[in-house]
Structure formats: C-alpha cells, structure tokens
Amino acid sequence: MNYRMLAYILGYILRIQALFMLPGLAISLARGESSAVYGFLIAILLLLVVSAASFFLKPKERHFYARDGLVIVALVWIVMSVFGALPFFISREIPHFIDALFETVSGFTTTGASILTSVEAMPHGLLYWRSFTHWLGGMGVLVFLLAILPMAQGSGSSLHLMRAESPGPEVGKLAPKMRKTAVILYAIYCVMTVVQMGLLLLSGMPLFDSVCISFGTAGTGGFGVLNDSCVRYTFLQQNIIAVFMVLFGINFSIYYLLLLREFSRVFFNEELRAYLGIVTAATLLIGYNTLPLFNGDFGDALHHAFFQVASIMTTSGFATTDFNLWPEFSRTILVVLMVIGASAGSTGGGIKVSRGLLLLKNARQTIRRMINPREVNLVRMDQEVVGEDTLHGVNVYMTFYCLIGVVSLLVISKDNFSLESNITAVLSCLNNIGPGLGAVGPMENFSAYSGLSKLVLTMDMLFGRLEIFPMLTLLLPSVWRRASQRGKVSMV
Numbered sequence: 001m002n003y004r005m006l007a008y009i010l011g012y013i014l015r016i017q018a019l020f021m022l023p024g025l026a027i028s029l030a031r032g033e034s035s036a037v038y039g040f041l042i043a044i045l046l047l048l049v050v051s052a053a054s055f056f057l058k059p060k061e062r063h064f065y066a067r068d069g070l071v072i073v074a075l076v077w078i079v080m081s082v083f084g085a086l087p088f089f090i091s092r093e094i095p096h097f098i099d100a101l102f103e104t105v106s107g108f109t110t111t112g113a114s115i116l117t118s119v120e121a122m123p124h125g126l127l128y129w130r131s132f133t134h135w136l137g138g139m140g141v142l143v144f145l146l147a148i149l150p151m152a153q154g155s156g157s158s159l160h161l162m163r164a165e166s167p168g169p170e171v172g173k174l175a176p177k178m179r180k181t182a183v184i185l186y187a188i189y190c191v192m193t194v195v196q197m198g199l200l201l202l203s204g205m206p207l208f209d210s211v212c213i214s215f216g217t218a219g220t221g222g223f224g225v226l227n228d229s230c231v232r233y234t235f236l237q238q239n240i241i242a243v244f245m246v247l248f249g250i251n252f253s254i255y256y257l258l259l260l261r262e263f264s265r266v267f268f269n270e271e272l273r274a275y276l277g278i279v280t281a282a283t284l285l286i287g288y289n290t291l292p293l294f295n296g297d298f299g300d301a302l303h304h305a306f307f308q309v310a311s312i313m314t315t316s317g318f319a320t321t322d323f324n325l326w327p328e329f330s331r332t333i334l335v336v337l338m339v340i341g342a343s344a345g346s347t348g349g350g351i352k353v354s355r356g357l358l359l360l361k362n363a364r365q366t367i368r369r370m371i372n373p374r375e376v377n378l379v380r381m382d383q384e385v386v387g388e389d390t391l392h393g394v395n396v397y398m399t400f401y402c403l404i405g406v407v408s409l410l411v412i413s414k415d416n417f418s419l420e421s422n423i424t425a426v427l428s429c430l431n432n433i434g435p436g437l438g439a440v441g442p443m444e445n446f447s448a449y450s451g452l453s454k455l456v457l458t459m460d461m462l463f464g465r466l467e468i469f470p471m472l473t474l475l476l477p478s479v480w481r482r483a484s485q486r487g488k489v490s491m492v
Helices: 003-020 022-031 034-056 066-084 086-090 097-108 124-139 141-148 155-165 178-202 207-218 235-248 252-259 263-267 270-289 298-313 328-340 353-371 388-415 419-430 451-465 469-473
Strands: none
Touching (some): 003 022, 034 066, 066 097, 066 451, 066 469, 124 178, 124 207, 252 263, 298 328, 328 419, 451 469
C-alpha cells in the first residue's frame, strides 16, 4: 500500500471539503444561525488542522495499482462522511453522532434516507450543506479531484480511482486521458444542474429551494427542504424535477455521444432503451392501478405515477404523494424498481439496468449451452462481445449483494419492525434510494431504528454507492502490506 499517496489524497480531499463548507457557513452567517455558524467553524478548523499533515507526507512515488485504488476510494468516502457529519453534531442540531453520520452518509451516497423528524426546523446553512453532499457525491468525490488535479502518475492510476468510484459493471474512457474524461463528465453534470435550477426559478420556485432541489435531483439523492418532500410544489415544478431525475439516471456517456452527434450509437444503446422502456411501462401500470385513488383522473394518476417511478428507479427518493397507501401491485412495482435502479455511469443507484441485462443474457446463454453443449454462444451488449471477466464480476457482485442484504436484514430485525419495513429499509439503503415502505415510507423516516441498526444501514449505503468491492477490500489483510512485501499488484 502506498501510504504516503493515501495521506496525500486524503489531505487534498479534506481541504476541498473545508472549502465546500464555506457557502453553508456564509448562509448561516447571513441568516444569523449561531449554532450552525459554530458547527461549521469548528468543523472547518478541524479539517484544515488534520489535512495539514499531508504537507509533510508528499509521496515520492505517485503510481499505484488497482487494489490501492479500491482502498483509497473506500477510505476517502468514510473519512469525508465522518468529517462531513461534524457541522450537524457540533451545532447540536443532530445531537447524536451516529444520527449525524447516518444523515451525512445518506447525503454523500445520494441515498436520501433521513433521521430528521422536522426538516424545516433545520438551519438553512445546514440544509444547504445537507443537499450539497448529494451533488458532490453524485458524480463522485475523486472524479471531481481527477477533473481539477493531477493526483497520480499515469493514466492507469487515475483509471483505478475512477473505476473504483464509478457505478456500474465497467468504466470506459470518453477521452484518451482519464483526467479529460473526468472534466467532460463534470462539465455535463454542472450544465444539467444549472439548467434545472434555471427552469425551477422560472417556474416560481424560491431560489434556496431551487438550488437544494437541483442538487438532490442531480445527485439522485432526494433530500428536500420541506417536511413533505415535493408535495407542496406545483405540477409544473414536480414535472421539471421528474424529467431531470430521469435524465440524471441515464449513462453520462450517452450525452457525450449526443455532443459528438453519434445518434445511431445512442439509438441502439440497449441499456438506454431498456431503462426508458421500464420507466414507461411502470408509469402506465401504476397510473392505471392507482386510478381510483385520484377519482378517475388518469392525467393526475399518471402524473404522480411518473414522478414516483422516476424517483424510485433513479434512486432519488423525492415524493409527491404517500405511495405507502397505494395498492399492493403498485407498491410491488416500486420495490422491483428499487432493486433495478438506474443506468450504469449515471448518478443513480441500484444494481443498474446494464447489470440486469447482463444477468439475463448470461442466464439465456447458460440454458442454451445446457441444451446444446457444442453450440458457441457469446453474450453481447450493444453488438459487442462481453468478456468472461465482466460476466464473472457481475455474478460475484450479485452474490455479495444478496449476502450483505440478508445479514443486514437479520441485524435490524432485532428492532421488531415489520418485515415489510425492514426489507425495504435494507433495499433503500443498499440501493441508495431513501424511502421504503411501512415505517420507513415516504412520509416517515429512519429515526426509530436503534443505533446498531443505523450503523448497519449506514454501511449498506456505503456498500451500495461504492459497488461493494472497495469496502470489502478494506477487510483484506494483504492490502495493508507494504508494496515491497507483496510486489506489484495487477489490475483487477
């Protein structure tokens, strides 16, 4: 393990985090929110003091390998979450550190699960920081650093970081250099965020709400600034939010292809077609099923169905109605969408549409091979052959996904909530969604769970956002041996 490089990156991250807390501090100063001001000042001071150590630990060797990249990504997210929780905890707006950590991890992982019983009672500066964690975590903290800093030597090192942090079965290059790829991704991300802010402002939404909601939509997080999420917003504002949730759930490479005018590759992209098809089908089915709840008004039913489908499938977690009261058929569809999630390479969570497609294609290949062992069957995606390593990675991911889900369910069941509540609580955190059903429905929160359950669900959020493997790597003793002891590690 390249410990000096690890300390170097962590130092940069903490200084950047201190910088990002300044707008929240400014808002609290302007509004006279003394507790929040105190919380931000102490947190920023601690960040600067701790990060100062990295000045004395400049790495001689900036090259590292795949295993190092996994460890760095996992530790960065844990450390950022711990320090990011300090403004909530020090200000005493969230008096228990486990609750503050849960809220912060939920923010950075773009989950949107909350322990707050009254969001509107929170100081505006902390509400801003709470929503901004969505935006920063949506595209990825280290992807942001790759876009602005030459952190590591060689494109291979940068690729290890980006592959470890980016959601989906694979991470490809949009440009020859990974830093340029990161710049392209963040440019698209920023433009789309600003466009949504502008449209919400034009629709009559207050500036503060527009900024926070746009951060939550871009990161597909779902933290709102009102107790009832998006219920009080107008139909136009809700539709703007819903459309952008769908847009941010699309693989960002699609937008790059559009900029290059490669429309045929966009049109024939299997994941995109499957993603939009699922959104359309789920909206129509739920709209028809919930028609009696909206007095036979199909337009109204379709509106709320589309919003909730977009919110759950993209793992955003916003709500315009209490879908906990919907018929079982509609609620079941939403649970299925929780698991599927959005596209790979988007800011959404879940197992990803592309991974689901690969599982189906691999299953079909296996069945055909059983019927005719001599027949050569290759799994293809977008007319390209999918390598065995990718398929193996998908299968291993699903194995650990199920194992972590079962263990988490067993632990939190000690709190004696209903099976419906516990299953959807685990699914919502592991898939970075936010609301579930039952006791964790869209108009409820996670505050009633015990400290142990909250810690388990917090780990689930990190496992889900980092796609499991970076977190598991931390548990391997061999990872922490010095490079001289274990030699060079090949790319995994």
